[in-house]
Amino acid sequence: MNVDALADLIRGRRPCVALTGAGISTESGIPDFRSPNGIWARYDPMEYATIDAFLDDPVKVWDFYGRRLQVLGDAEPNDGHVALAELEERGWVHAVVTQNIDRLHERAGTRTLVEVHGSIRTSSCLDCGTVVPLADVVELLPVPPCPACGRVLKPDVVMFGELLPAAQIAHAEQLACDAGVLLVVGSSLEVYPVAGLPLQTLANGGAVAIVNHGSTPFDTRATVVIDGGAGETLRALADRLE
Numbered sequence: 600m601n602v603d604a605l606a607d608l609i610r611g612r613r614p615c616v617a618l619t620g621a622g623i624s625t626e627s628g629i630p631d632f633r634s635p636n637g638i639w640a641r642y643d644p645m646e647y648a649t650i651d652a653f654l655d656d657p658v659k660v661w662d663f664y665g666r667r668l669q670v671l672g673d674a675e676p677n678d679g680h681v682a683l684a685e686l687e688e689r690g691w692v693h694a695v696v697t698q699n700i701d702r703l704h705e706r707a708g709t710r711t712l713v714e715v716h717g718s719i720r721t722s723s724c725l726d727c728g729t730v731v732p733l734a735d736v737v738e739l740l741p742v743p744p745c746p747a748c749g750r751v752l753k754p755d756v757v758m759f760g761e762l763l764p765a766a767q768i769a770h771a772e773q774l775a776c777d778a779g780v781l782l783v784v785g786s787s788l789e790v791y792p793v794a795g796l797p798l799q800t801l802a803n804g805g806a807v808a809i810v811n812h813g814s815t816p817f818d819t820r821a822t823v824v825i826d827g828g829a830g831e832t833l834r835a836l837a838d839r840l841e
């Protein structure tokens with residue numbers, strides 16, 4: 600069975616670094632926004648999710664983002680998030696690099712977490728730099744102003760047209776280079792620069808394993824490929840790596 604092969608791979612090639620995408624959070628009720636039924640099928644990302652849209656009309660973008668926060672706030676970590684936190688606790692997983700902004704890894708107990716697309720954890724003022732935690736932002740909806748200067752806050756998630764946070768990307772690249780195994784979970788590896796991380800692992804002699812519904816461009820170069828759900832697969836993996 601493939602989960603046995605995955606467990607053997609991780610046993611033989613620590614440290615394992617997990618790279619997670621939207622697919623690990625769909626089981627928590629957060630739809631993959633790139634899927635045909637996802638949020639960008641109904642809302643034009645150019646109108647709601649670019650930095651230019653935000654700068655032009657922050658009220659419109661917050662109307663959309665506030666509703667997203669509600670969905671994300673109601674979601675709970677699932678077996679996949681919990682299993683990764685357990686594997687870190689036991690020393691099998693060294694770190695989690697995620698494209699998700701939903702905080703579910705943190706809430707499941709993951710300690711070394713690199714969020715390359717930012718997080719809903721805070722919003723910031725582009726004028727004076729004040730940082731406001733999520734709980735306070737929610738109180739200030741629908742259009743949260745900076746408590747210091749009054750300008751509309753910007754969510755600390757990476758919008759289309761913005762650069763990814765350099766320190767997080769550098770950390771993710773270092774982890775990918777040092778990984779004995781890069782365990783990709785719930786990502787179709789189509790969005791750069793994150794999609795380049797498996798190449799860095801392979802170039803440095805590490806192995807790549809993939810747990811995803813559907814194929815990815817790296818399937819042929821991966822040592823183990825499991826076409827399955829994140830929750831069920833990672834639970835089974837954690838049970839084998841006591």
Ligand SMILES: [Zn+2]
Nearest residue numbers: 724727745748
């Ligand atoms: Zn301010």
